[in-house]
């Protein structure tokens with residue numbers, strides 16, 4: 015492991031930088047921390063306050079920048095569920111660093127300067143498109159900056175340009191796979207070999223589905239705008255967890271905010287190192303995962319590796335007192351054949367009781383089956399989901415293609431109990 019001393023030195027530099035920001039100055043001052051030198055050990059660091067999305071909102075739009083706005087060259091923002099977005103700013107050095115981080119990550123994933131990368135993440139305030147774009151350019155790959163949507167055009171260019179790498183959300187990858195099958199373009203006409211998929215939770219079952227339908231290796235890429243954007247962590251070709259880039263210091267905390275040891279699941283928290291415009295101290299991602307430290311046998315990466323993010327704290331549904339994550343339902347659906355991985359969770363309160371209904375699409379072959387067989391399928395999915403989540407659910411099998419497809423992050427829950 016990195017010498018604690020060395021790590022503390024780097025963290026201290028971040029503390030020095032964030033102390034330029036009046037808001038942090040005040041919060042740290044309340045704890046008696048007025049200078050970076052007050053941090054002498056990891057224990058000291060762990061006593062520092064956590065930062066949340068709420069802090070960003072309170073300081074909207076530029077209040078948490080550690081550089082004058084004049085020194086920023088780019089902003090991105092993530093749409094909040096309530097009103098104003100959260101804004102992040104980058105200096106010239108930050109955008110260069112980000113490009114290098116993404117390029118390194120792509121290299122670990124097996125992408126080279128010879129690849130043709132179709133970037134089908136959205137371009138704009140969302141960090142997905144531009145984050146991947148500059149990373150690919152830094153690597154020397156050929157970028158096709160098509161952005162999200164316009165599915166038929168995506169397929170045409172994928173074939174005509176000989177795209178070898180597809181970068182988009184896993185749900186959009188699945189939609190593209192489905193559209194390819196419909197359009198009648200066969201996999202042999204394409205040169206696709208790698209997918210760089212992230213920006214939303216997805217399961218191993220979904221990975222297998224995408225890999226087999228597109229005939230590619232599907233790599234999980236993670237990131238969030240508050241920390242930088244895509245590339246905070248990425249799988250290497252070995253696909254055994256996501257390697258965290260050394261410019262980000264991770265912690266996993268329990269519900270009380272206390273650090274958990276390696277291998278224990280909790281909320282992922284990041285501190286940025288070396289970031290200028292918008293350095294962040296102990297930012298609560300609300301993502302649930304586990305951490306381990308070590309050397310990857312496959313690619314030699316030495317440092318922190320995290321498990322795939324199975325869910326966000328925010329996505330957790332409490333149904334009749336039981337915690338349920340959409341990814342658990344996805345796992346249950348994919349364990350049963352004859353279905354499409356397109357689903358929706360509909361939660362309602364009937365009288366005083368919460369009810370979860372899962373809508374799942376049957377595939378075209380099953381759709382033509384006899385009613386009895388469909389009932390049997392329905393029963394099997396129901397049992398498969400119930401085995402995982404531990405409460406009873408209703409399953410509604412729906413026609414192929416009746417659940418809306420997503421071109422970006424999928425929306426999988428309709429909670430009618432709210433509002």
Ligand code: DLL
Nearest residue numbers: 092142212213214215235236237238239243244323
């Ligand atoms: O989604 C950045 C990104 C773009 C990552 C493209 C990967 C690829 P935000 O819009 O700020 O940024 O959303 C961040 O998305 O806290 C997670 O909850 C979720 N997320 C991102 N990547 C993954 C992943 C981008 N690989 C939020 N697995 C994060 C699971 C992910 N969840």
